Amino acid sequence: MQETGLLDHLxxxxxxxxxxxxxxxxxxxxxxxxxxxxxxxLADPLMAHLPEGxxxxxxxxxxxxxxxxxxxxxxSILIAIPFLLHQVWRFIAPALYKKEKRLVAxxxxxxxxxxxxxxxxxxxxxxxxxxxxxxxxxPEGITIATDISSYLDxxxxxxxxxxxxxxxxxxxxxxxxxxxxxxxxxxNKRPYVIVGLFxxxxxxxxxxxxxxxxxxxxMWLLYELGIILAGFYKNKNQEEQP
Numbered sequence: 001m002q003e004t005g006l007l008d009h010l011x012x013x014x015x016x017x018x019x020x021x022x023x024x025x026x027x028x029x030x031x032x033x034x035x036x037x038x039x040x041x042l043a044d045p046l047m048a049h050l051p052e053g054x055x056x057x058x059x060x061x062x063x064x065x066x067x068x069x070x071x072x073x074x075x076s077i078l079i080a081i082p083f084l085l086h087q088v089w090r091f092i093a094p095a096l097y098k099k100e101k102r103l104v105a106x107x108x109x110x111x112x113x114x115x116x117x118x119x120x121x122x123x124x125x126x127x128x129x130x131x132x133x134x135x136x137x138x139p140e141g142i143t144i145a146t147d148i149s150s151y152l153d154x155x156x157x158x159x160x161x162x163x164x165x166x167x168x169x170x171x172x173x174x175x176x177x178x179x180x181x182x183x184x185x186x187x188n189k190r191p192y193v194i195v196g197l198f199x200x201x202x203x204x205x206x207x208x209x210x211x212x213x214x215x216x217x218x219m220w221l222l223y224e225l226g227i228i229l230a231g232f233y234k235n236k237n238q239e240e241q242p
Contacts, residue, residue, distance in 0.1 A: 016087045023083050028076040035068035038075060042155060045127035049135045050144055057145045067148045074156060082112050103177060111170045118166030119159045130211045165219045172226030183230045194220055
């Protein structure tokens with residue numbers, strides 16, 4: 001019977017993976033016509049600060065095709081995140097208690113929103129400031145000509161760094177929920193956490209103070225938000241106790 005149960009779980013996992021891949025592919029096919037427009041939108045923060053008469057370049061013969069193609073695939077996955085998380089929820093829900101189901105569903109929704117918020121913050125705030133700094137620091141006589149593939153890799157790294165960083169409140173709630181840490185312990189470790197966040201900001205962003213600070217400060221604020229939300233969760237548990 002245990003073998004039968006394992007086979008059922010594997011079959012359900014296979015169906016979950018197939019549904020997820022299918023949705024991503026459908027979104028990708030729908031967006032592939034707009035691949036060049038998507039890349040143009042992604043390049044706007046840099047293009048706005050390039051000196052007059054300069055532009056981005058492609059140093060590889062296949063880059064003009066593969067860079068927009070890669071971006072479209074990544075965008076398709078990002079758009080599908082709510083569906084992908086819903087599939088994860090469907091797969092693990094049977095193993096959860098009723099109280100756990102009530103907590104996990106809001107966490108999945110909030111984690112999606114926070115991830116998108118992190119990407120939006122990176123695109124509309126961090127990238128314009130960072131590129132303005134980079135272009136202003138170029139030595140006289142140096143022509144700025146950024147490769148489109150290198151630019152894409154750089155921006156995607158920034159997007160994922162900020163998207164993951166904005167998940168801090170969700171991570172804190174999960175730690176409190178699992179009993180791995182308490183709200184009081186989070187408060188006591190605040191000075192060490194702040195130093196660690198600035199170190200993380202230094203490692204995940206370009207080597208300039210602006211980008212590092214723009215990542216570290218929001219992470220600190222989100223850490224404080226996580227502590228506050230953890231307090232509400234704790235109070236709710238206390239109210240449920242007889």
